[in-house]
Amino acid sequence: MNCATIYDGMQLIDKYSFMMNEALVSESKTEQRVTTYSLEYLYPHSASFHQVEFHFASMVQLGQQIVARKEKDRVKPLRVEFSHPPTTAMAEYQHIFGCEVLFEQKANRIIFSYETLLLASNAPNKGLYEHLLKQVDSIYQADISQKRYRYKVSEYLRSEKEWQHWPSLDETANALGVSVSTLKRRLKQEGSSYQEISDRIRYQRAQRMFCSPKHTVSEVAYRLGFSCSASFGHSFKRWSGMSPTEYTN
Numbered sequence: 001m002n003c004a005t006i007y008d009g010m011q012l013i014d015k016y017s018f019m020m021n022e023a024l025v026s027e028s029k030t031e032q033r034v035t036t037y038s039l040e041y042l043y044p045h046s047a048s049f050h051q052v053e054f055h056f057a058s059m060v061q062l063g064q065q066i067v068a069r070k071e072k073d074r075v076k077p078l079r080v081e082f083s084h085p086p087t088t089a090m091a092e093y094q095h096i097f098g099c100e101v102l103f104e105q106k107a108n109r110i111i112f113s114y115e116t117l118l119l120a121s122n123a124p125n126k127g128l129y130e131h132l133l134k135q136v137d138s139i140y141q142a143d144i145s146q147k148r149y150r151y152k153v154s155e156y157l158r159s160e161k162e163w164q165h166w167p168s169l170d171e172t173a174n175a176l177g178v179s180v181s182t183l184k185r186r187l188k189q190e191g192s193s194y195q196e197i198s199d200r201i202r203y204q205r206a207q208r209m210f211c212s213p214k215h216t217v218s219e220v221a222y223r224l225g226f227s228c229s230a231s232f233g234h235s236f237k238r239w240s241g242m243s244p245t246e247y248t249n
Contacts, residue, residue, distance in 0.1 A: 001223065002124040002125045002126070002129035003066070004120065004121060004124055004126075005121065006066065006075065006116070006119050006121070007035070007092060008153040009062070009063070009066065010028060010081050011061065013186070014026050015140075016136060023045070024040070024041060025158065026039050029161070033114040034114060035117055036110075036113050038109050039052055039056070039110075050087075052082065052084075052123050056110045058108075060075065060077065060098075066121045067119045068120075068122045071119050072129070074119060075116060075119065076097065076099055076116075077097055077111055077112050078111045078112060078113055079099055079100045079110075080099060080100070080101045080102070081105040081110075082101070082108055106207055149190060150190050152212070153172055153176070153183075153194060154197055154201065157198060163223070165225065166202070166224055169183070169184075169194045179197045199239065203239040204239070205223075205224060206244075210244070210247060217233070217248075220244070222234065
């Protein structure tokens, strides 16, 4: 509530949300004066859609609470998209979000006008903000150092919005300060592997990129570290059961 604008608050949610629920992964992107906040659930769970709906609804309600009362009605998304079917009457969703709400989409996204997010908070306390941010960041750093290796690998692979070169196992191990054999052994002990984590993250990023018509299959393949579109196509079909062309049509 002490952020200068709603946008600043959204950036903090994007950075620290995993501390409240490690299964949630978010990403915020602003293009052409429109900000899209995407949310994915890392692991299949029967209640995951409840978490996603609650997360988006909380963002809207918190935004309405921190601005001046006269600006409250301006805090609403342009559109909300959920990957699951509706769980209650459409009127309930429209009452909460005040905008178009779509279901069974390719990703969970809440989309705002950038101007809306620049609305100022009502009397923020800069000193308290800086103090609280230091406290949260110290917890964040301690949390990272104690995390299991599958989380460390996930966080490293997600650390860049767009990798120019997708990190290999060797590069990931080097970035985490361990040998390749140690990383492989630790991940195996945790019931995971570099390939499994990498594939999951690349699949999620591919889904998000395909939400935008400007991204071609070859471009997505290149950005995710595949040597060619055909190689990416084989992997994408293994992940989703569909070819990239079938998925985007």
